[in-house]
Amino acid sequence: MTGVLRPGHVQLRVLDMEAGVHHYRDILGMQETGRDAEGRVYLKCRDEFDHHSIILRETDQAGMDFVGFKVLDLPTLDDFEKKLQAYGVETHRIAAGDLLETGERVRFTTPSGHQVELYAEKTLVGNGCGDTNPKPWDPKVTHGISPVRMDHLLLFGPNVPETLKLFTEVLGFNLVERVLGPDGETNIIVFLSCSIKSHDIAFAHYDEPGKLHHVSFLMDSWEQVLRGGDIMSMEDVPVDIGPTRHGVTRGQTIYAWDPSGNRFEIFKEDRQPYPDHPPLTWTLDGLGAGGGLDYVQRKLHETFLSVVT
C-alpha cells in the first residue's frame, strides 16, 4: 500500500489540435474543461472528479510528453520527492498553475526514458451527479464512447527491470503480471498497480526510450466496449486489435489510434489483484500463442510490438 493514488493526467502530443479535440471530446466523449495560454486543451472523462485527465498539446511529433500520478496529499508528495532523491533519481519541481487547476508537480525521468510526475492537488470539479443523494451517472455528460475514466498506460522503452525496481521500491507499486523474455528470466513487460486495479501503468522493453504504446480508458461493461467499437467504425477511427479479451489482466479490450497515431484502448477491467498474491507470469510464447495479448485469437498481432509513438 502506497500513497500514490492513480495516474491522474497524461499530456499527449497531437499533430492537429482540431482533429485531436474532435477525437477525444466528440468521439471518445470526454468533456473539454479548459484551454491554457500555450494552447493546450484539457479534458476529463464522465466519472472523473478532477479537472482533467488528458491534456493535448499540438506539435509535429505524436507521443506522450509526460504522465502524472496523483498522490494522497502534500506531505506524501514531499515524502516521495525525498525518497526519489535518496534513491538517486534527479527530480525537479514544476510550479503550481503550470497546468490549469493543478498544484506543484515533482518531475523525474524513468530508466525507460519517460517523464513522470507526482502531484497532490488538482481542482475537484465533480462528475455532475451531485454530492447529496447523487445520481448514479449524469446523462448530460454521457455521449460518444463515454469511458468512465482514464485508467492506465503502457509505455515502451529500455531498462524495464530498473524501471520496475524504481516503481516498486520507491513508489510502492505492486508487480501484478509480467512477461518474460526469450531467456525465460528477464521481465520484458511488467504490469504495475498502486491499488487493486489490474494495472495503473505498464512498461515494455523497446530500444528507443520514452515511447507511448497506449493510454487506456475504462468502460463499464463488455457491452459498452462493443458499442465503443461501433462508434469507432462509424467515425472512421482506425482499429488495431479487438474487441477481444487480453489474457494478461483478463481485460476486455479494443485498441485503436487517435488521428495523430497515438494508440488508445477502451477496456473493461476483469481482475482486482491484491499485493499478497504472487505476480502472474507469461512466457513470450504465452503472450502470443498462449493468449496473453488476445485470449480468443491466441496470436501476437504484429502491431503490438512494433507500433508506438
Add this chain to the structure above:
Amino acid sequence: MTGVLRPGHVQLRVLDMEAGVHHYRDILGMQETGRDAEGRVYLKCRDEFDHHSIILRETDQAGMDFVGFKVLDLPTLDDFEKKLQAYGVETHRIAAGDLLETGERVRFTTPSGHQVELYAEKTLVGNGCGDTNPKPWDPKVTHGISPVRMDHLLLFGPNVPETLKLFTEVLGFNLVERVLGPDGETNIIVFLSCSIKSHDIAFAHYDEPGKLHHVSFLMDSWEQVLRGGDIMSMEDVPVDIGPTRHGVTRGQTIYAWDPSGNRFEIFKEDRQPYPDHPPLTWTLDGLGAGGGLDYVQRKLHETFLSVVT
C-alpha cells in the same frame, strides 16, 4: 409469410467421430440424444424442443451432407413438394425413421448444389424446463458454450441468383440483405429469412457446388459470446474471426472451426427484419472496408471467401 418454420437439422461430416462428439457435446455443450445403426450421432441445443438439430456422420471428407427445414405440418409438406415439382425441381421422399425420431422428408438439390430437405415431423423432447410453470432455463443441460439453438447456415456454391429465386418464389423466404458483386448488380451473397430472424439461411457465390461455410449457433448475449470465446481458447478450438460485430445482419459473432475443419459460428442476433422492409444492400467494398463482415475492424478477413468444407 410461409409454412417453413426454421432450419431444423444439419448433417455434418466429421473425420473422427470421437473428436466430433467431444466438440459438439462437451465443448459446445449440446446434448447427445441418440445414435443410429449407421453410427450417426444426434445432438440438440439446450433450448431446442425437437429431438436433434445436428447429426454427425463420420467419413473422410468434411462438409455438410444436407440441411433440413421443418415445415408447419404434413399438408404444408405435401404442398411444398407439389410447388417444387411444378417449379421444375426434382424431389424425392425419404422414409420416416431414416433419421431417428423424424418423419418423412422431401429432398431436393438447390442450384447451388446443396441437398436440402423439408419435413413436418420430429419428436418433441422438450427443453427440460417443463410445460407447466416452467423454469426459464434448465441448469442440468447448461454446460460448455451452451448455445440456445442451431440458428442458420451460410452455404457456398454457384448459381446464387437461381437459388435465391427458388427460396423466395417457391419456399416463401424473404431476401433480407445481400452483397453485390464487382458489377454492382449481381447478388453474390444473399441472406434469407422464413421468419423474423435476421437470416435462416444464406448463400454465397463459389465455383464449386455444395460447400459449407458455417453453421451458426445462437447465444443469449454478447457476454455469452465472449464466454464462448474463452472456452474455445481453453479447449484449443481454432478461432477464425471475432469476437466482433457483423455489419451484415448486425450479429455479434465468433467464427471458429470444429476438429474436422467445418466452420461454426456462435452469435447473438441483433436485428429482426420484417418482409415489408426492403432488403439492405452491401457493395463488395462494403463487405470489407464498409464493415459488412467485421464492423469494428472494417476488413475482409482472407479466410472468409476462401475456406469452406
Add this chain to the structure above:
Amino acid sequence: MTGVLRPGHVQLRVLDMEAGVHHYRDILGMQETGRDAEGRVYLKCRDEFDHHSIILRETDQAGMDFVGFKVLDLPTLDDFEKKLQAYGVETHRIAAGDLLETGERVRFTTPSGHQVELYAEKTLVGNGCGDTNPKPWDPKVTHGISPVRMDHLLLFGPNVPETLKLFTEVLGFNLVERVLGPDGETNIIVFLSCSIKSHDIAFAHYDEPGKLHHVSFLMDSWEQVLRGGDIMSMEDVPVDIGPTRHGVTRGQTIYAWDPSGNRFEIFKEDRQPYPDHPPLTWTLDGLGAGGGLDYVQRKLHETFLSVVT
C-alpha cells in the same frame, strides 16, 4: 403462419399532451414524426422503419383508443376483412389519411371490448442507418431510454376465450403461453404471437371491457433495461415492478407509468416460440408464487391485476 406482421401502432389517450410528448419523446426517446389537424402527435422508435408506432391523443381519460396490426399487403387486408365478416365480426373501413402517412384501416371490436384494426400501408421512413452499407444503429436518433421498437400489448377485458378464438382462428395467431383461472381450466390470460416473438398481444380477464394493461417497448439487453430504469428514476417516472424477469415469456422487464397513468414496459425478449411447440401453461398460483409475473421475487404484485387504464 399468417399475414399479420406485427402490432404497428397504438393510439394512447393522454391527459396532458405536453407531458405526454415529454415522456415518450424526451424520456423514452422516441422521435416525433408528425402532428395532425386533430392535434394528435405521432412518434416512432429508433429501429422502426414505419412512420409511427405511437399516437398520442389528449382527452380527459387515459387508456388506449385502438391498436393497429400491419398486414403483409392490400390483398391480405381484403382477405382478413372477409374472414372477419364471415366469422361474424362487424368491420368498417377507415379512410387512408385518417392517420398520417397511413393507408386504409379495417376496424373491428374484439369480444374483450377493444378496438383493433388492420392496415397494409404506412410510409416507410427508415431507421436512419441507410439502405446501402448501413450502420448498425444511428447515434442521431439514440437518446433517452431508447427502445428498439414498440413490441406488444397486454389488454384487459371480458371474454378472453372468445378473443383467443378470434385471434387464432381468424387472424392466425398462435397461443404461446396461458394462465389458467381458479378452476384450473379456463384461460384467464393468453399470450398470442403472429411471428416468433414471445408475444405480439396478450389478453387478460377483467370485468370492464376495453382496458389497457401496458404497452411494451423492446430493449437490446438486460443492461439497457437497467439503464432505462436509471433514467426513469432520474426523471421521476413512477415504476411499478422490476427490474426483474417474467417467468411467463421469460422477458426481462420494468413496468412503469406514463404521466397519464398508462402503464408501459421496457423489456428484453428472451424466448422465440414456434407454432409447432405446445403452449406453456401457468396455474394461477404459478403466476404469483410460481414466478410467472416476477420470477426472482415469486410474488403477485397487487397492482398487476388491479391497475389498468
Add this chain to the structure above:
Amino acid sequence: MTGVLRPGHVQLRVLDMEAGVHHYRDILGMQETGRDAEGRVYLKCRDEFDHHSIILRETDQAGMDFVGFKVLDLPTLDDFEKKLQAYGVETHRIAAGDLLETGERVRFTTPSGHQVELYAEKTLVGNGCGDTNPKPWDPKVTHGISPVRMDHLLLFGPNVPETLKLFTEVLGFNLVERVLGPDGETNIIVFLSCSIKSHDIAFAHYDEPGKLHHVSFLMDSWEQVLRGGDIMSMEDVPVDIGPTRHGVTRGQTIYAWDPSGNRFEIFKEDRQPYPDHPPLTWTLDGLGAGGGLDYVQRKLHETFLSVVT
C-alpha cells in the same frame, strides 16, 4: 492508504449445517476447502486465492460470529495491534491454527458490538487458473451462482459514529458514503473502504449490538446478477430485494436469505471511490424516496431496517 487489504473471512452461524453447506456450496457455488475438529465448514469463492472466506458454524442462533480482515504482513499486524491498544481498544491474540490454514489473529470488539479480527497469514490455494500463462477463469470451479469473491458486509449495531472513528483513525479506512439520521447531522449508516472498492464494510445504527445485515458476494456483471436471481428462484432461496440498483455505492444487487435467515447479497460493483474525493451524503429521505436503497423503485423496503441476524 492503509495496510488492511480486505475482509478475508466471515464466520456465520447456521441452524443446520447440511442446509448451510448446500446453500453456500451447491447453490451459491463456493468450493468447500475444509472441515475442522469443531465441525466448522470452510468455503471459498472461485476467484479467491486464500484458503477460505466463509466459515459456517452450526448453533441455535443465526448471525455472524466474527469478521476477519487480512492485513499486508506480520509487521503490519503488530503495528495495528499497538495502534488499537493505544487507542484504548482491548485486543487479544488467537493462536495460529484455530482457523484452518490461518495464522495468528488479533481480535477486538467494535463499539457496535461486533467481533472483528486482523490477520496476516492464510494459505494461498489459488483460483485454479495457474500462475503461468493462466486461464481467465476456471470452468472446473464455476458452478451455481458463482460469485467472484466474498466482498463486503453490512453490520447493524449501536455507536456508529464511534465505530466510524475507530475504522478511519486507527485502521485507516475511508468514509465513502454515509446516510444521515433524522437530525440531518448524525451518520446512521457509514460505508467504509480500505481500498478503491465501493465499500469493504458498512455499519448502520441499530439498538441491539453485534447484528449482521448481510454478507455480500461480488458478481462479474448485471447479467450474472439476474442469472443468480434465476438460480435463487429455481432453488427456492427467499429473495428480499432486487434485482435493482442501489443508489448508495451504485451497486447492482439482489438481497436474499440463506436457510438460517442470514441475509446475503450478490452484487456487481459500479463505483471505485478514491480517498481524495469527499464522501457522498444521503439524507434519510434520500435512502428511501431518493433511491439510496433501491434506485429504480425509490422506496425503503420495510425489511431493510428491521430484519437482521
